[in-house]
Amino acid sequence: MSLAWLAPAWACAVCGAGQGNDQGAYLEMSIVLSLMPLVLIGGVAWWVRGQVRAARAAAG
Amino acid sequence: MTDAPPERDFRLVHPAPRARRPVVPSEVIAMLVFVFTEVMFFGGLVSAHTITRSNWPMWPPPGQPRLPIEATAVNTAVLLASAGLLWLAGRRHVEGRARAPLLGAMAAGGFFVVAQGYEWVGLVREGLTMQSSTHGAFFYLIVGTHALHVLAGLGVLVALRARLAAGRLSVDEFTAGRIFWYFVVVLWPVLYWRVYL
Numbered sequence: 001m002s003l004a005w006l007a008p009a010w011a012c013a014v015c016g017a018g019q020g021n022d023q024g025a026y027l028e029m030s031i032v033l034s035l036m037p038l039v040l041i042g043g044v045a046w047w048v049r050g051q052v053r054a055a056r057a058a059a060g
Numbered sequence: 061m062t063d064a065p066p067e068r069d070f071r072l073v074h075p076a077p078r079a080r081r082p083v084v085p086s087e088v089i090a091m092l093v094f095v096f097t098e099v100m101f102f103g104g105l106v107s108a109h110t111i112t113r114s115n116w117p118m119w120p121p122p123g124q125p126r127l128p129i130e131a132t133a134v135n136t137a138v139l140l141a142s143a144g145l146l147w148l149a150g151r152r153h154v155e156g157r158a159r160a161p162l163l164g165a166m167a168a169g170g171f172f173v174v175a176q177g178y179e180w181v182g183l184v185r186e187g188l189t190m191q192s193s194t195h196g197a198f199f200y201l202i203v204g205t206h207a208l209h210v211l212a213g214l215g216v217l218v219a220l221r222a223r224l225a226a227g228r229l230s231v232d233e234f235t236a237g238r239i240f241w242y243f244v245v246v247l248w249p250v251l252y253w254r255v256y257l
Contacts, residue, residue: 022111
Protein backbone atom coordinates (compact mmCIF):
# COMPACT_ATOMS: atom_id res chain seq x y z
CA MET A 1 0.00 0.00 0.00
CA SER A 2 2.89 2.34 0.81
CA LEU A 3 4.28 1.81 -2.71
CA ALA A 4 1.08 3.27 -4.09
CA TRP A 5 1.70 6.45 -2.12
CA LEU A 6 5.26 6.97 -3.34
CA ALA A 7 6.15 10.58 -3.92
CA PRO A 8 9.37 12.59 -4.32
CA ALA A 9 11.17 13.14 -1.01
CA TRP A 10 11.69 16.89 -1.11
CA ALA A 11 12.87 16.97 2.51
CA CYS A 12 16.25 15.52 1.62
CA ALA A 13 19.45 17.40 2.41
CA VAL A 14 21.66 15.24 0.20
CA CYS A 15 19.67 15.53 -3.06
CA GLY A 16 20.41 19.22 -3.46
CA ALA A 17 23.67 19.43 -1.58
CA GLY A 18 27.21 20.08 -2.71
CA GLN A 19 26.47 23.29 -4.59
CA GLY A 20 28.93 25.44 -2.69
CA ASN A 21 26.81 27.55 -0.36
CA ASP A 22 26.04 24.64 1.94
CA GLN A 23 29.63 23.77 2.87
CA GLY A 24 29.43 25.89 6.02
CA ALA A 25 26.10 24.33 6.97
CA TYR A 26 27.55 20.85 6.45
CA LEU A 27 30.48 21.65 8.72
CA GLU A 28 28.24 23.26 11.33
CA MET A 29 25.82 20.36 11.42
CA SER A 30 28.62 17.78 11.44
CA ILE A 31 30.05 19.42 14.55
CA VAL A 32 26.62 19.65 16.23
CA LEU A 33 25.67 16.03 15.49
CA SER A 34 29.10 14.77 16.56
CA LEU A 35 29.10 16.63 19.86
CA MET A 36 25.44 16.06 20.74
CA PRO A 37 25.77 12.43 21.93
CA LEU A 38 28.85 13.32 23.95
CA VAL A 39 27.03 16.20 25.63
CA LEU A 40 24.00 14.01 26.37
CA ILE A 41 26.02 11.15 27.83
CA GLY A 42 28.28 13.54 29.73
CA GLY A 43 25.27 15.36 31.17
CA VAL A 44 23.71 12.15 32.46
CA ALA A 45 27.04 10.95 33.86
CA TRP A 46 27.39 14.24 35.72
CA TRP A 47 23.82 13.96 37.06
CA VAL A 48 24.29 10.34 38.18
CA ARG A 49 27.53 11.34 39.93
CA GLY A 50 25.59 13.98 41.87
CA GLN A 51 22.87 11.45 42.74
CA VAL A 52 25.45 8.96 44.02
CA ARG A 53 27.14 11.63 46.12
CA ALA A 54 23.81 12.73 47.58
CA ALA A 55 22.87 9.12 48.39
CA ARG A 56 26.22 8.54 50.10
CA ALA A 57 25.88 11.75 52.09
CA ALA A 58 22.36 10.75 53.19
CA ALA A 59 23.61 7.31 54.25
CA GLY A 60 26.33 8.94 56.30
CA MET B 61 22.95 -41.12 73.11
CA THR B 62 24.96 -38.79 70.88
CA ASP B 63 24.97 -35.10 71.34
CA ALA B 64 23.32 -33.44 68.30
CA PRO B 65 24.95 -30.17 67.24
CA PRO B 66 22.96 -27.20 68.42
CA GLU B 67 20.67 -25.67 65.83
CA ARG B 68 21.87 -22.32 64.62
CA ASP B 69 19.63 -19.54 63.61
CA PHE B 70 21.23 -18.43 60.39
CA ARG B 71 19.06 -15.31 60.32
CA LEU B 72 21.29 -14.00 63.10
CA VAL B 73 24.41 -14.73 61.09
CA HIS B 74 23.05 -13.50 57.76
CA PRO B 75 20.38 -10.87 58.35
CA ALA B 76 17.95 -10.34 55.52
CA PRO B 77 19.31 -7.79 53.06
CA ARG B 78 17.83 -4.34 53.39
CA ALA B 79 15.70 -3.18 50.49
CA ARG B 80 17.83 -0.58 48.72
CA ARG B 81 16.43 2.11 46.48
CA PRO B 82 18.48 2.48 43.29
CA VAL B 83 20.27 5.78 42.90
CA VAL B 84 18.75 6.18 39.45
CA PRO B 85 15.44 4.31 38.99
CA SER B 86 15.06 1.97 36.03
CA GLU B 87 12.09 3.94 34.67
CA VAL B 88 14.18 7.09 34.53
CA ILE B 89 17.15 5.37 32.87
CA ALA B 90 14.87 3.82 30.25
CA MET B 91 13.21 7.15 29.50
CA LEU B 92 16.55 8.94 29.25
CA VAL B 93 17.84 6.40 26.72
CA PHE B 94 14.65 6.79 24.70
CA VAL B 95 14.86 10.59 24.81
CA PHE B 96 18.50 10.44 23.66
CA THR B 97 17.49 8.54 20.54
CA GLU B 98 14.75 11.09 19.93
CA VAL B 99 17.20 13.98 20.30
CA MET B 100 19.45 12.43 17.66
CA PHE B 101 16.46 11.81 15.40
CA PHE B 102 15.39 15.46 15.55
CA GLY B 103 19.03 16.48 15.22
CA GLY B 104 19.08 14.69 11.88
CA LEU B 105 15.92 16.45 10.71
CA VAL B 106 17.18 19.89 11.74
CA SER B 107 20.53 19.15 10.10
CA ALA B 108 18.87 18.25 6.80
CA HIS B 109 16.73 21.39 6.98
CA THR B 110 19.71 23.63 7.76
CA ILE B 111 21.80 22.27 4.89
CA THR B 112 18.98 22.51 2.37
CA ARG B 113 18.06 26.00 3.52
CA SER B 114 21.65 27.19 3.09
CA ASN B 115 21.39 26.54 -0.66
CA TRP B 116 18.64 29.12 -1.08
CA PRO B 117 19.43 32.84 -1.30
CA MET B 118 16.28 33.57 0.73
CA TRP B 119 14.08 31.44 2.96
CA PRO B 120 11.18 30.77 2.67
CA PRO B 121 11.68 30.57 -1.10
CA PRO B 122 9.84 33.20 -3.17
CA GLY B 123 6.14 32.57 -3.70
CA GLN B 124 5.71 30.55 -0.52
CA PRO B 125 3.23 31.49 2.23
CA ARG B 126 4.62 33.29 5.26
CA LEU B 127 4.61 31.19 8.42
CA PRO B 128 2.55 32.58 11.34
CA ILE B 129 5.52 33.59 13.50
CA GLU B 130 3.61 35.70 16.04
CA ALA B 131 0.77 33.24 16.67
CA THR B 132 3.24 30.40 17.03
CA ALA B 133 5.26 32.45 19.52
CA VAL B 134 2.15 32.66 21.70
CA ASN B 135 1.60 28.94 21.24
CA THR B 136 5.21 28.35 22.26
CA ALA B 137 4.62 30.28 25.47
CA VAL B 138 1.59 28.08 26.21
CA LEU B 139 3.68 24.94 25.73
CA LEU B 140 6.41 26.29 28.00
CA ALA B 141 3.74 27.06 30.60
CA SER B 142 2.62 23.43 30.46
CA ALA B 143 6.15 22.36 31.41
CA GLY B 144 6.06 24.79 34.32
CA LEU B 145 2.75 23.34 35.50
CA LEU B 146 4.11 19.82 35.23
CA TRP B 147 7.16 20.82 37.24
CA LEU B 148 4.79 22.18 39.89
CA ALA B 149 2.84 18.90 39.83
CA GLY B 150 6.09 17.04 40.44
CA ARG B 151 6.86 19.24 43.43
CA ARG B 152 3.37 18.68 44.87
CA HIS B 153 3.12 14.97 44.16
CA VAL B 154 4.47 13.85 47.51
CA GLU B 155 2.00 16.12 49.30
CA GLY B 156 -0.89 14.70 47.24
CA ARG B 157 -1.66 18.01 45.53
CA ALA B 158 -0.50 17.23 41.98
CA ARG B 159 -3.96 16.88 40.42
CA ALA B 160 -4.67 20.51 39.49
CA PRO B 161 -1.27 21.40 37.98
CA LEU B 162 -1.22 18.09 36.08
CA LEU B 163 -4.62 18.87 34.58
CA GLY B 164 -3.38 22.36 33.73
CA ALA B 165 -0.35 20.91 31.93
CA MET B 166 -2.62 18.59 29.94
CA ALA B 167 -4.93 21.48 29.00
CA ALA B 168 -1.99 23.63 27.86
CA GLY B 169 -0.58 20.76 25.79
CA GLY B 170 -4.00 20.15 24.24
CA PHE B 171 -4.30 23.83 23.38
CA PHE B 172 -0.91 23.70 21.65
CA VAL B 173 -1.96 20.80 19.43
CA VAL B 174 -5.33 22.33 18.54
CA ALA B 175 -3.71 25.71 17.75
CA GLN B 176 -1.18 24.00 15.51
CA GLY B 177 -3.93 22.13 13.69
CA TYR B 178 -5.72 25.43 13.12
CA GLU B 179 -2.46 26.93 11.83
CA TRP B 180 -1.95 24.01 9.44
CA VAL B 181 -5.44 24.38 7.98
CA GLY B 182 -4.66 28.01 7.16
CA LEU B 183 -1.30 27.13 5.60
CA VAL B 184 -2.77 24.37 3.45
CA ARG B 185 -5.44 26.81 2.24
CA GLU B 186 -2.66 29.24 1.28
CA GLY B 187 -1.01 26.50 -0.77
CA LEU B 188 1.73 25.19 1.52
CA THR B 189 1.68 21.40 1.30
CA MET B 190 4.16 18.55 1.55
CA GLN B 191 4.61 18.64 -2.21
CA SER B 192 4.30 22.34 -2.92
CA SER B 193 8.00 22.98 -2.22
CA THR B 194 11.04 21.92 -0.23
CA HIS B 195 9.99 24.50 2.34
CA GLY B 196 6.57 22.87 2.74
CA ALA B 197 8.04 19.38 2.88
CA PHE B 198 10.45 20.30 5.67
CA PHE B 199 7.86 22.31 7.54
CA TYR B 200 5.31 19.50 7.72
CA LEU B 201 7.95 16.84 8.29
CA ILE B 202 9.63 18.55 11.25
CA VAL B 203 6.64 20.29 12.82
CA GLY B 204 4.39 17.30 12.15
CA THR B 205 6.82 14.88 13.75
CA HIS B 206 6.99 17.11 16.78
CA ALA B 207 3.18 17.32 16.90
CA LEU B 208 3.03 13.50 16.95
CA HIS B 209 5.38 13.57 19.92
CA VAL B 210 3.17 16.12 21.68
CA LEU B 211 0.20 13.79 21.14
CA ALA B 212 2.21 10.88 22.54
CA GLY B 213 3.21 13.08 25.47
CA LEU B 214 -0.43 13.93 26.09
CA GLY B 215 -1.14 10.20 26.14
CA VAL B 216 1.58 9.80 28.77
CA LEU B 217 0.07 12.62 30.84
CA VAL B 218 -3.38 11.02 30.62
CA ALA B 219 -1.91 7.71 31.80
CA LEU B 220 -0.12 9.46 34.66
CA ARG B 221 -3.35 11.22 35.60
CA ALA B 222 -5.25 7.90 35.65
CA ARG B 223 -2.63 6.27 37.87
CA LEU B 224 -2.60 9.31 40.13
CA ALA B 225 -6.39 9.13 40.51
CA ALA B 226 -6.11 5.42 41.35
CA GLY B 227 -3.43 6.17 43.94
CA ARG B 228 -0.89 3.98 42.12
CA LEU B 229 1.47 6.60 40.68
CA SER B 230 4.99 6.16 42.05
CA VAL B 231 7.49 8.99 42.20
CA ASP B 232 9.77 7.20 39.71
CA GLU B 233 6.98 6.68 37.17
CA PHE B 234 5.99 10.31 37.48
CA THR B 235 9.59 11.40 36.98
CA ALA B 236 9.98 9.25 33.86
CA GLY B 237 6.75 10.61 32.35
CA ARG B 238 7.74 14.15 33.13
CA ILE B 239 11.12 13.70 31.42
CA PHE B 240 9.35 12.88 28.15
CA TRP B 241 7.11 15.93 28.37
CA TYR B 242 10.05 18.19 29.24
CA PHE B 243 11.85 16.84 26.17
CA VAL B 244 8.87 17.64 23.95
CA VAL B 245 8.60 21.14 25.40
CA VAL B 246 12.31 22.02 25.37
CA LEU B 247 12.66 20.75 21.80
CA TRP B 248 9.95 23.01 20.46
CA PRO B 249 11.69 26.43 20.86
CA VAL B 250 14.68 24.97 18.99
CA LEU B 251 12.44 23.84 16.14
CA TYR B 252 10.61 27.19 16.18
CA TRP B 253 13.93 28.99 15.87
CA ARG B 254 15.19 26.80 13.03
CA VAL B 255 11.96 26.38 11.06
CA TYR B 256 9.95 29.57 11.63
CA LEU B 257 12.58 32.29 12.05
